[in-house]
Amino acid sequence: MVAERELNLAELAYTQIRRMILEKELPGGMSVVEGRLADHLEISRTPVREALMRLAAEDLLVKQGSRSFAVRNVSATEFFQGIHIREILESEAINLSFDRLDRKVLENLRREVIELGETPEQTAAQWQLDDRIHLMFPKVSGNTVLLRSINELRTLTRLCEVSYPLGRVPASTREHLAILEALLDGDSTGAREAMVMHLRNVATDCMDILRGG
Numbered sequence: 474m475v476a477e478r479e480l481n482l483a484e485l486a487y488t489q490i491r492r493m494i495l496e497k498e499l500p501g502g503m504s505v506v507e508g509r510l511a512d513h514l515e516i517s518r519t520p521v522r523e524a525l526m527r528l529a530a531e532d533l534l535v536k537q538g539s540r541s542f543a544v545r546n547v548s549a550t551e552f553f554q555g556i557h558i559r560e561i562l563e564s565e566a567i568n569l570s571f572d573r574l575d576r577k578v579l580e581n582l583r584r585e586v587i588e589l590g591e592t593p594e595q596t597a598a599q600w601q602l603d604d605r606i607h608l609m610f611p612k613v614s615g616n617t618v619l620l621r622s623i624n625e626l627r628t629l630t631r632l633c634e635v636s637y638p639l640g641r642v643p644a645s646t647r648e649h650l651a652i653l654e655a656l657l658d659g660d661s662t663g664a665r666e667a668m669v670m671h672l673r674n675v676a677t678d679c680m681d682i683l684r685g686g
Contacts, residue, residue, distance in 0.1 A: 482516050486524035489514055494533050494544055495631055496600045501546040504537060533628065545632055549683055552633035555626045556676045562623050563672065564665040566610035567652075571661045573613045582606060583653045590646030599642060606649055633679075641678060648674060 490510060493499045511521045525542050528534045534542040547555075582605065589599050607627060611620035648671035655663035 482520035483523040483527075486510075486514055486516060486520045487527050490521075490524050490528060491533065492597075494528070495628065496597050497595075499544050501544050501632055503544045505534060505542045505544060507541070531628075533632070547629055547632040549633065549679075552630050552679065553676055555630040556672050559623065559626050559630065560669045560672050562619060562626070563607065563610065563668050566614055566616075566619055566623060567656075567665050567668055568661065569614035569616060569619070570610045570612075571656070571664070573615075574609075574656060576657065578609070579653055579656050582609075583650065583657070586646055586649045586653065590642065590650075593642050595642055599645075603645070603649075606652070641675070644674060644678070645671070 490499070490505075499505065505525060507518055507521050507525065510525075511518045514521065525534060529536065529542055533545055535545050537543040582602070585602055586606075589596070589602055592599070604627075608620070608624060611623045614620075648667065651667040652664050652671065655661075655667050
């Protein structure tokens, strides 16, 4: 019973810390202190330690000294390489899933995009909606390798400091709507093109940030 409880707490710690990393509560390069996280999550250190080791194995954390970790920093080069591969894979995911997509789900996502787009700041709800939109296609496609690959690349690109520059919510709202509306119109080619354009626009905005624009 105790072992099962520890396992559940370790899973809880993993889920919460992973979310904090991907939603930038723990930005790239930040030291991750086991004791502080345990206090924040209100659980003991053992499950937190197990969660940190799991996240390190997934390359979200890197070792910092003998007993501590830091959130991984992703270079600009890795980011742009990841975006390029995402263009190919996410476009194909739309192609493979097109005939299986649920119209009601698409309509609900469209409504949520519009509602959340009224808030210009990046919120946790917007991060989660972004995940649901981008991962919907590989999930529906039934291709588990494609899903795993896209998920890993999304994690990689999100870890980059400039991956979601300030003020990108209005643009992402328009771009996500273009994808969803093309799908609702039965336009597979248009949806794939809208996805590629969305990812290229993210890359362009990030390049502008790097150039000081």
